[in-house]
Amino acid sequence: MWRHPLEEGLWLQILERHHAGPLFALTDRNREHLRPWLPWVDNVREVRDSLAFIEEGLERFAQGVGYELGIWLEGNLIGVIGVHRIHRVNLSALIGYWLDAGHQGRGIMTRVTAAVLDDLFLARGLHRVEIRVAPENHRSRAIPERLGFRMEGILREAARHGDRWIDLMIYAILDREWKALRR
Numbered sequence: 001m002w003r004h005p006l007e008e009g010l011w012l013q014i015l016e017r018h019h020a021g022p023l024f025a026l027t028d029r030n031r032e033h034l035r036p037w038l039p040w041v042d043n044v045r046e047v048r049d050s051l052a053f054i055e056e057g058l059e060r061f062a063q064g065v066g067y068e069l070g071i072w073l074e075g076n077l078i079g080v081i082g083v084h085r086i087h088r089v090n091l092s093a094l095i096g097y098w099l100d101a102g103h104q105g106r107g108i109m110t111r112v113t114a115a116v117l118d119d120l121f122l123a124r125g126l127h128r129v130e131i132r133v134a135p136e137n138h139r140s141r142a143i144p145e146r147l148g149f150r151m152e153g154i155l156r157e158a159a160r161h162g163d164r165w166i167d168l169m170i171y172a173i174l175d176r177e178w179k180a181l182r183r
């Protein structure tokens with residue numbers, strides 16, 4: 001992947017090493033916004049932590065088990081969407097995402113997630129895609145709900161946020177369901 005235009009001024013592009021500076025700046029500006037849901041934010045202390053994240057995504061891309069895409073609006077990096085754990089036998093994968101606080105509420109992540117689902121189901125031939133979300137994260141839950149995912153269950157205390165354990169809701173969609181919705 002590519003530079004994938006979604007609409008005027010909005011595109012996705014695989015994160016590369018030279019994006020580490022802008023990615024760190026974006027993360028640094030959004031610490032308060034991300035911390036309740038993405039506790040890794042406190043481990044990102046300098047540009048080389050963002051670089052390590054990008055390199056790990058490139059490694060996943062090279063191995064065919066995932067990728068990390070930057071979301072650009074009018075030339076500015078405004079968020080990230082990542083694909084994890086592409087399973088070559090089960091043809092399944094997980095999606096995770098985050099967006100700059102100031103760009104929320106415009107449907108950007110819904111459109112971006114739909115584009116990634118097109119890539120996973122139509123281009124890569126996957127069978128099942130999951131999104132895992134904390135029950136209290138209503139903004140994030142709305143994305144799979146809007147895109148036709150089904151809530152399949154709850155992983156109890158599956159994520160650790162400091163000294164707290166967080167439940168995760170599993171949302172999933174199958175290739176035939178996505179293709180039927182796109183018709």
Ligand SMILES: CC(C)(COP(=O)(O)OP(=O)(O)OC[C@H]1O[C@@H](n2cnc3c(N)ncnc32)[C@H](O)[C@@H]1OP(=O)(O)O)[C@@H](O)C(=O)NCCC(=O)NCCS
Nearest residue numbers: 037097098099104105106107108109110132133139140143
């Ligand atoms: C979760 C997160 C990515 C949502 O991003 P977003 O772009 O605001 O989400 P959406 O694409 O669903 O936008 C929906 C909003 O845009 C509005 N919207 C405008 N045009 C729209 C369109 N064409 N399609 C869908 N929604 C549209 C909707 O009405 C909705 O507004 P509302 O939130 O006031 O109801 C963002 O809040 C975030 O980064 N949160 C912190 C990190 C996080 O929780 N990550 C996920 C961990 S599981």
